[in-house]
Amino acid sequence: xxxxxxxxxxxxxxxxxxxxxxxxxxxxxxxxxxxxxxxxxxxxxxxxxxxxxxxxxxxxxxxxxxxxxxxxxxxxxxxxxxxxxxxxxxxxxxxxxxxxxxxxxxxxxxxxxxxxxxxxxxxxxxxxxxxxxxxxxxxxxxxxxxxxxxxxxxxxxxxxxxxxxxxxxxxxxxxxxxxxxxxxxxxxxxxxxxxxxxxxxxxxxxxxxxxxxxxxxxxxxxxxxxxxxxxxxxxxxxxxxxxxxxxxxxxxxxxxxxxxxxx
Amino acid sequence: xxxxxxxxxxxxxxxxxxxxxxxxxxxxxxxxxxxxxxxxxxxxxxxxxxxxxxxxxxxxxxxxxxxxxxxxxxxxxxxxxxxxxxxxxxxxxxxxxxxxxxxxxxxxxxxxxxxxxxxxxxxxxxxxxxxxxxxxxxxxxxxxxxxxxxxxxxxxxxxxxxxxxxxxxxxxxxxxxxxxxxxxxxxxxxxxxxxxxxxxxxxxxxxxxxxxxxxxxxxxxxxxxxxxxxxxxxxxxxxxxxxxxxxxxxxxxxxxxxxxxxx
Amino acid sequence: xxxxxxxxxxxxxxxxxxxxxxxxxxxxxxxxxxxxxxxxxxxxxxxxxxxxxxxxxxxxxxxxxxxxxxxxxxxxxxxxxxxxxxxxxxxxxxxxxxxxxxxxxxxxxxxxxxxxxxxxxxxxxxxxxxxxxxxxxxxxxxxxxxxxxxxxxxxxxxxxxxxxxxxxxxxxxxxxxxxxxxxxxxxxxxxxxxxxxxxxxxxxxxxxxxxxxxxxxxxxxxxxxxxxxxxxxxxxxxxxxxxxxxxxxxxxxxxxxxxxxxx
Numbered sequence: 001x002x003x004x005x006x007x008x009x010x011x012x013x014x015x016x017x018x019x020x021x022x023x024x025x026x027x028x029x030x031x032x033x034x035x036x037x038x039x040x041x042x043x044x045x046x047x048x049x050x051x052x053x054x055x056x057x058x059x060x061x062x063x064x065x066x067x068x069x070x071x072x073x074x075x076x077x078x079x080x081x082x083x084x085x086x087x088x089x090x091x092x093x094x095x096x097x098x099x100x101x102x103x104x105x106x107x108x109x110x111x112x113x114x115x116x117x118x119x120x121x122x123x124x125x126x127x128x129x130x131x132x133x134x135x136x137x138x139x140x141x142x143x144x145x146x147x148x149x150x151x152x153x154x155x156x157x158x159x160x161x162x163x164x165x166x167x168x169x170x171x172x173x174x175x176x177x178x179x180x181x182x183x184x185x186x187x188x189x190x191x192x193x194x195x196x197x198x199x200x201x202x203x204x205x206x207x208x209x210x211x212x213x214x215x216x217x218x219x220x221x222x223x224x225x226x227x228x229x230x231x232x233x234x235x236x237x238x239x240x241x242x243x244x245x246x247x248x249x250x251x252x253x254x255x256x257x258x259x260x261x262x263x
Numbered sequence: 264x265x266x267x268x269x270x271x272x273x274x275x276x277x278x279x280x281x282x283x284x285x286x287x288x289x290x291x292x293x294x295x296x297x298x299x300x301x302x303x304x305x306x307x308x309x310x311x312x313x314x315x316x317x318x319x320x321x322x323x324x325x326x327x328x329x330x331x332x333x334x335x336x337x338x339x340x341x342x343x344x345x346x347x348x349x350x351x352x353x354x355x356x357x358x359x360x361x362x363x364x365x366x367x368x369x370x371x372x373x374x375x376x377x378x379x380x381x382x383x384x385x386x387x388x389x390x391x392x393x394x395x396x397x398x399x400x401x402x403x404x405x406x407x408x409x410x411x412x413x414x415x416x417x418x419x420x421x422x423x424x425x426x427x428x429x430x431x432x433x434x435x436x437x438x439x440x441x442x443x444x445x446x447x448x449x450x451x452x453x454x455x456x457x458x459x460x461x462x463x464x465x466x467x468x469x470x471x472x473x474x475x476x477x478x479x480x481x482x483x484x485x486x487x488x489x490x491x492x493x494x495x496x497x498x499x500x501x502x503x504x505x506x507x508x509x510x511x512x513x514x515x516x517x518x519x520x521x522x523x524x525x526x
Numbered sequence: 527x528x529x530x531x532x533x534x535x536x537x538x539x540x541x542x543x544x545x546x547x548x549x550x551x552x553x554x555x556x557x558x559x560x561x562x563x564x565x566x567x568x569x570x571x572x573x574x575x576x577x578x579x580x581x582x583x584x585x586x587x588x589x590x591x592x593x594x595x596x597x598x599x600x601x602x603x604x605x606x607x608x609x610x611x612x613x614x615x616x617x618x619x620x621x622x623x624x625x626x627x628x629x630x631x632x633x634x635x636x637x638x639x640x641x642x643x644x645x646x647x648x649x650x651x652x653x654x655x656x657x658x659x660x661x662x663x664x665x666x667x668x669x670x671x672x673x674x675x676x677x678x679x680x681x682x683x684x685x686x687x688x689x690x691x692x693x694x695x696x697x698x699x700x701x702x703x704x705x706x707x708x709x710x711x712x713x714x715x716x717x718x719x720x721x722x723x724x725x726x727x728x729x730x731x732x733x734x735x736x737x738x739x740x741x742x743x744x745x746x747x748x749x750x751x752x753x754x755x756x757x758x759x760x761x762x763x764x765x766x767x768x769x770x771x772x773x774x775x776x777x778x779x780x781x782x783x784x785x786x787x788x789x
Contacts, residue, residue: 014304287585
C-alpha cells in the first residue's frame with residue numbers, strides 16, 4: 001500500500017510549537033505518511049473560515065487522503081470529535097460545523113464519533129485535543145486501519161447555516177466568506193446557484209458598488225477595474241484586476257453580497 | 264533503517280530563501296529524511312523564545328529525531344556550534360543557551376563541538392552557518408553516522424538563567440515566555456514548581472490583575488473570563504476564554520507573573 | 527530512480543487553500559516526490575522579488591530538482607507558460623521574467639513552452655494556472671518524463687532589466703531587491719561586480735547614509751552599527767549588527783544603492 005497523505009487545517013498559527021507537536025504524533029504513528037499543510041492561519045476559532053478553506057482543497061487530493069482539521073473553540077467542553085467519510089476521503093475534526101463546506105456537495109458515507117480509549121496519546125491534556133486525540137485518529141485512518149475501531153456510528157452531526165446564501169426567484173443574498181492574500185473577496189454564492197442564466201445577465205452589489213456581468217478571467221478587464229468572476233473552485237469572487245478589492249471596498253469576511261438577474 | 268526526521272526551529276522568517284536553502288542542503292545529504300518545520304518566526308535573535316518552542320515539541324517526536332535549531336545572533340563571532348544528545352534525540356544548534364529549555368528536565372547524555380572540516384559545505388559563508396555548518400551536521404546524524412566525527416566532546420555549554428522563575432517558600436515570580444496565536448500567555452512557571460498544593464489554593468498576579476485558582480480547561484469558565492490554567496505542556500498559562508489575554512492585559516514576553524499559595 | 531524534489535515559490539500567501547491545492551495535484555501525479563516550500567509570501571504579483579528568492583536557493587538543491595514558481599499577474603491573458611532547463615535543474619513558471627535571477631549566471635540549456643493538451647488537469651480554470659497547468663508540468667518532469675512532451679522549443683523568453691545595476695568605471699548604481707526578516711537590505715549588486723578591488727576600498731551610499739568598506743561578517747562591528755557586507759549568496763547587503771537596517775534607514779525594495787571605489 002502506498003503511504004497515504006494527511007492534510008492539516010488549523011487555527012494554531014505558524015509561530016508556536018502546536019503544529020509541529022501534531023506532526024510529531026502523526027509521524028510516530030504513521031511513519032511514512034506525507035503531511036501537507038493547508039493553512040494554520042485560520043482566524044482563531046473561526047469555524048466558518050476553516051470549513052471554507054478545507055472544502056476548497058479536497059478535489060485536488062487523491063482518494064484515500066485523510067484531512068485533519070482543528071478549529072476548536074469548544075475544546076475541554078463535551079463537544080464531540082468525529083471522523084467523516086465522504087467522496088473517498090476521511091475528515092477528522094471537532095463536531096462543530098467545520099465539516100459543513102465539505103459535505104455541501106459531497107454527502108457523507110459514514111460518520112463516527114472518536115471515542116476509543118486506545119486510539120489516543122497516553123496522556124490526554126484538556127486543552128490540546130488536536131495533538132492528543134485527533135492526530136492519533138487521523139494516523140489510524142492513514143495507516144488503513146479500521147474506522148470501526150474509532151468509535152460508534154453517528155446519525156447526526158452539526159452543520160452551519162451561513163454557508164448557504166438566501167435565494168429568491170431572480171436573486172440571492174450571500175456574504176464574503178474568505179479574503180485571500182490578493183484581497184480577492186470570495187463569497188458563499190456558487191456557480192450552481194446561478195443556473196443557466198448567462199454571465200452577462202447578472203448584477204452584483206457589494207459595499208455600495210455595483211458590478212455588471214461576471215467575467216471569465218482578470219485579463220478581460222483593465223488593471224484597477226472592479227470585477228466579479230467565478231473563482232477557481234466555482235465560488236463567485238469580487239476582485240480588482242492587479243489590485244486589492246478588500247482594501248478598495250473596505251470589505252472582508254461577513255460583508256453582504258447581493259446578486260440579481262437584470263432581465 | 265527507517266528514514267529519520269529532522270525538525271527545524273529558526274528565526275529566518277517564512278518570506279525569504281533561507282529556510283529552503285537549509286532544506287536543500289539537508290535533502291542533498293540525507294535524501295530520504297522527513298523534514299518538519301517547527302517555527303521560522305521566532306522573534307529575530309530571541310534565543311529564549313526559540314529555546315522555549317523547541318523544548319515544547321520534543322516529547323511529540325519519536326526517539327532518534329534530530330532537531331536543528333538556528334537562532335544565532337553570534338554568527339561570525341567565535342561562539343561554538345554544538346550537538347547535544349538528550350532523551351534519545353539529537354539537538355544541533357549554536358552554543359548560546361538555545362538548548363536550555365530542552366535540558367531542563369532531560370539531562371544531556373553527550374555534548375560535542377561541531378568542528379569537523381569535512382562535515383560542512385565546500386564554501387562556508389560568514390553569515391549563514393545554519394546552511395553551511397549546522398545543516399550538514401544534522402544530516403550526518405540523521406543518516407545514523409557517528410557523532411564522534413562531528414568534533415570533540417565538551418564538558419560545558421551555555422544555559423540561560425531566565426528559564427527558571429525565582430522561587431520562595433510559598434510563592435514564585437516568573438515571566439511570560441511566549442505569547443501564542445490565540446493571545447494565551449505561557450509562563451516559565453511549570454506544574455512541577457507547584458508541587459502537591461491543590462490548584463484552587465494558588466493565586467496568580469499579572470499586569471495588575473489577580474486570578475484565583477488554576478482551572479483544568481477553558482470550558483470551566485465563561486467566554487471573556489480571565490483564567491489561569493496548566494497548558495498542554497505543563498506550563499502555567501494565562502488566557503481569556505474564547506478571547507485574547509495578551510491584548511486584554513497589554514502583556515507579552517517578559518511580563519512579570521507572580522504566583523502564591525493562599526493558605 | 528530516487529524520488530525527486532519539487533520546490534515551490536509563489537505569492538499565494540499561507541492563509542488560503544491555494545498552496546495546498548497545488549500540492550494535492552503534485553502528489554496525485556508524482557506520489558513519492560518531496561515538496562519543499564521556498565516562499566509563499568512573495569509580495570503579490572512582484573515578479574522581481576519572486577525571481578530573486580528563487581535564484582538564491584538553486585545552489586542548495588541537488589541536480590534534478592524541479593522548481594515550480596508562480597507569480598503570475600498575467601494569468602488569463604495570453605502570456606506563455608514555460609519550462610527552462612539550467613544547471614541540471616528544471617524551472618516551471620510563467621514567461622514574465624520570473625526566470626531572470628536564475629539564468630543570470632546559469633545560461634539556459636533548453637526552454638519549452640508548456641502547451642500540451644494532455645499534461646494538465648481535466649478542468650482548467652481561467653484564474654489558477656499554477657494548479658491546473660504548471661503543477662501537472664512540474665510533476666511530469668519530476669517523474670523523469672520527457673520534456674519534449676510539454677510543448678515546442680522556444681528561442682526567446684522574457685527577462686527583467688532591473689536585476690542588473692548600472693555600472694560605470696569605478697562605481698555602480700543598484701537598488702535594494704529584497705528585505706529579509708532581520709531587516710537586512712539585500713541589493714542587486716553582486717560580488718562579481720566588484721572585481722578584485724579590496725573590500726576596504728569601496729564606499730556605499732544608501733538613504734543618505736555613507737558606509738565605508740565592506741566587512742566579512744556581523745561580528746566585525748559592534749551592535750547597532752550600520753555595515754555593508756557580502757551576503758551568503760554573494761549579493762551586497764546593508765545591515766545593522768543585531769539590529770534592523772530597513773527600519774533605521776526607512777528603506778526597502780527599490781531603495782537606490784550607490785557603490786564607488788574610494789581610490
